[in-house]
Amino acid sequence: MIEDILKYSDEIKDRIGEKRFLHTLRVKDTAIELAKIYSVDEDKAAVAGLLHDCAKIRDVNLLKEEAQENGLKVEGDFEKAPQIIHSYLGSLFAEKLYNVHDEDILNAIKYHTTGRENMSSLEKIIFLADSIEPMRNFDGVIKLRELSYKDLDEAMYFSLNSTIKMLAEKNIYIVPETLYARNFYREMVN
Ligand SMILES: [Fe+2]
Numbered sequence: 001m002i003e004d005i006l007k008y009s010d011e012i013k014d015r016i017g018e019k020r021f022l023h024t025l026r027v028k029d030t031a032i033e034l035a036k037i038y039s040v041d042e043d044k045a046a047v048a049g050l051l052h053d054c055a056k057i058r059d060v061n062l063l064k065e066e067a068q069e070n071g072l073k074v075e076g077d078f079e080k081a082p083q084i085i086h087s088y089l090g091s092l093f094a095e096k097l098y099n100v101h102d103e104d105i106l107n108a109i110k111y112h113t114t115g116r117e118n119m120s121s122l123e124k125i126i127f128l129a130d131s132i133e134p135m136r137n138f139d140g141v142i143k144l145r146e147l148s149y150k151d152l153d154e155a156m157y158f159s160l161n162s163t164i165k166m167l168a169e170k171n172i173y174i175v176p177e178t179l180y181a182r183n184f185y186r187e188m189v190n
């Protein structure tokens, strides 16, 4: 399946730019590594990793236009947290443009920015691979890498806490899914 998607590499690169595309290749490889550890289908991990940012159009106005055209109303949380639009739109693109019909892959793309309660292993793998791919460099990335290779739920809890702290400090709106997810994984690890 990944070979079918790699055929679209140039199209995706044109849409999201070279730098972002190279990030998606690293997320794909990291997702495959995690899939091996947690006995998740490696091909699905590769496809979801490669496509997770396939709608990350750099121009925000253009992104919003594309979202509207694809039936995503830019209001409510999409208005208050536009950084999450590309995940939902990416899931639609994966289905419409790249013929991905696997629900788990589509959800992994859709929730890779916000997280949500009770995520599948594949969803957690894509969420975490996005944060720990080799070029990522932020406070706590070493700890998050360590946790990701040890326990997906512990890693999710650590990652969601860091994200929420960062968003709060920057005075950025936090979507409910992320808060619910954080509380869910708090229960899972305690
Ligand atoms: Fe993303």
Ligand SMILES: [Fe+2]
Pocket (backbone or CB within 6 Å): 023, 027, 052, 053, 130
């Ligand atoms: Fe990403």
